[in-house]
Each structure stands twice: as structure tokens, then as C-alpha cells.
Amino acid sequence: MKVIYKITYPNGKIYVGKDLTDSINYFGSADSRLIEKDFPREQRRDFTVRKKILWESETASDSEVNVKEVEFIRALRANDPNIGYNQWPKRKRENDTPCVVELLWEGPFRWPGLHYEDDTIRLDETTIGVKCGVYLWTVEHTDGYLIYAAGITRRPFVKRFREHTRAYLTGVYTIFDVPSLKRGIRSEIWHGFWFKQRSVEKQDEYNNRSEEIRLAANELLTNYRIFVASVDPSRRLLERIEAAIMNSLYSAAGPTSVVPDRGMALAPRWRNEQSVIIRSIAPVLFHGLPSEFEA
Numbered sequence: 001m002k003v004i005y006k007i008t009y010p011n012g013k014i015y016v017g018k019d020l021t022d023s024i025n026y027f028g029s030a031d032s033r034l035i036e037k038d039f040p041r042e043q044r045r046d047f048t049v050r051k052k053i054l055w056e057s058e059t060a061s062d063s064e065v066n067v068k069e070v071e072f073i074r075a076l077r078a079n080d081p082n083i084g085y086n087q088w089p090k091r092k093r094e095n096d097t098p099c100v101v102e103l104l105w106e107g108p109f110r111w112p113g114l115h116y117e118d119d120t121i122r123l124d125e126t127t128i129g130v131k132c133g134v135y136l137w138t139v140e141h142t143d144g145y146l147i148y149a150a151g152i153t154r155r156p157f158v159k160r161f162r163e164h165t166r167a168y169l170t171g172v173y174t175i176f177d178v179p180s181l182k183r184g185i186r187s188e189i190w191h192g193f194w195f196k197q198r199s200v201e202k203q204d205e206y207n208n209r210s211e212e213i214r215l216a217a218n219e220l221l222t223n224y225r226i227f228v229a230s231v232d233p234s235r236r237l238l239e240r241i242e243a244a245i246m247n248s249l250y251s252a253a254g255p256t257s258v259v260p261d262r263g264m265a266l267a268p269r270w271r272n273e274q275s276v277i278i279r280s281i282a283p284v285l286f287h288g289l290p291s292e293f294e295a
Contacts, residue, residue: 107227144285184255244295256288
């Protein structure tokens with residue numbers, strides 16, 4: 001069980017934290033130097049604190065727990081020195097002006113390098129295809145689009161997508177049943193090798209099903225709808241945007257949180273980094289992606 005807890009001290013101040021092991025004897029890692037300033041020696045001789053579980057989950061990933069922890073810290077204002085002992089995330093001061101980055105999404109585009117019977121535009125037929133930034137893999141769903149994954153690249157989009165195509169057609173990536181995916185259901189046709197050492201059994205299965213898997217991969221790629229946003233190719237900015245998008249989807253409800261891929265190597269904002277406001281400006285509805293969020 002993974003939990004978010006609140007510690008309440010005798011002076012009423014609080015500390016909010018997470019515990020990935022649900023240890024009954026864990027009372028957080030608040031800075032003792034901060035706490036001792038509030039309590040004279042006499043009070044420290046008889047000192048009672050209270051621990052309360054605010055949220056718990058048996059299935060949440062570590063990244064989802066991290067998001068929940070920040071949500072509770074901000075909601076309870078535990079990072080306000082007058083209220084709590086949390087020192088992160090840094091509380092915004094009135095004269096702080098956060099940086100704002102606009103994601104101007106272009107699309108939908110078809111997967112590059114494939115042949116289509118209609119006249120829809122492929123990513124490699126556009127001028128933005130040679131730029132770099134953030135991209136989304138989506139499928140059509142209820143007057144909008146469900147996001148399967150967000151990605152980033154500091155190279156041209158089309159070069160990065162060639163690598164993705166190769167990974168799909170060689171069995172590396174997971175392949176889904178398209179009608180199910182469009183309904184918000186992850187129904188796997190092939191789980192994928194995912195760059196792990198290939199067992200003999202797994203390789204034999206792939207060899208025996210190679211034609212079926214290849215056809216399913218092509219169907220999936222032809223049904224993906226790609227959106228891209230050109231962004232300054234700063235590595236940390238791109239990493240933070242990618243992590244913020246995926247964590248927003250993970251914390252949403254319904255198929256919005258079911259479809260996105262899990263286990264990505266995300267690199268969200270570090271504690272010493274100033275918050276960046278991301279404004280998502282799109283010609284369509286992305287289910288589960290807010291129009292404005294922090295990274």
C-alpha cells in the first residue's frame with residue numbers, strides 16, 4: 001500500500017509526505033531544525049504528534065504518488081511556513097512571476113512514411129516535421145482525442161519517428177487492438193520486447209506470429225493521429241513538459257488515465273527549479289490534458 005499522510009504537531013502546524021511502504025512507524029522527514037525552533041525545552045519533554053492517512057492506493061505508480069503528494073501539500077498549504085513544515089514545492093511569493101511556455105499544437109497528422117488512400121497529411125509532408133519539440137500519439141475518441149503517449153525530441157520530428165516506426169515493425173513496442181483503444185480500452189495484441197533481453201520463448205512467439213504482429217502494427221500506426229508543438233530544444237524544459245503531460249493524464253479519471261503508457265522514464269521538475277506554466281493551445285480537445293498546467 002502506498003499512502004499520503006499528514007503529521008500534526010502540538011502547535012497545529014502540519015507536514016505532508018508520502019510513504020511507499022506504508023510503515024506504521026514512519027513519521028516523515030521534516031527538517032528537525034525547523035521544528036525545534038517552535039518548541040521550548042519544556043514542551044519537548046511531553047511531545048505528541050498525530051499521523052493521519054489522507055490518501056492510499058495499492059495500484060498507483062510511484063510517479064502518481066509523487067503527483068498526489070504535491071497536490072495535498074498545496075491544497076493544505078503545508079509549504080506555507082505559518083501553516084506547515086514542508087519546504088517543497090516552494091510557495092509562490094506575490095512578486096514571483098513564473099515563466100510561461102505556450103504549446104501551439106499542430107495536427108492532426110498521419111504517421112510519417114506510410115501510404116494512405118485518402119489525402120490526409122502525413123507529418124513528413126509538413127514544414128513543422130523538420131522542427132523539434134513535443135509530440136503526442138493519440139487516437140480519435142468522443143469528439144476529441146485520447147493521448148497514448150507524449151514524447152520529446154531535440155532532433156527533427158521526422159527523424160525521431162523513423163526510430164519509432166522501426167521499433168514498432170520489429171516488435172519492440174506494445175501493439176494494441178485499434179477499435180478497443182479508441183474506446184479507451186488497452187487490449188494488447190503484442191506486449192513488445194521493450195529493449196529488454198529477448199528470451200528464447202518470446203523470440204519464438206514473435207517469429208511464429210510475425211505476420212499477424214506486422215499487420216496489427218501497421219493498422220495501429222495508420223490510426224494514430226499525431227500532434228506536434230515546436231519548443232525551444234532545452235533538454236530540461238522538454239523533460240519537464242513531457243513529465244507534466246504524462247502525470248496530468250495519470251491523475252485523471254476514466255479512459256484518459258487508462259490509455260497512456262506507464263513506466264516511462266520521466267524527469268519532472270526538480271525541487272530547486274522554478275515552476276514553469278505550460279499553456280496548451282490546440283485546435284481540438286485532448287481528453288485529460290488541461291489547458292494550463294505546471295511543469
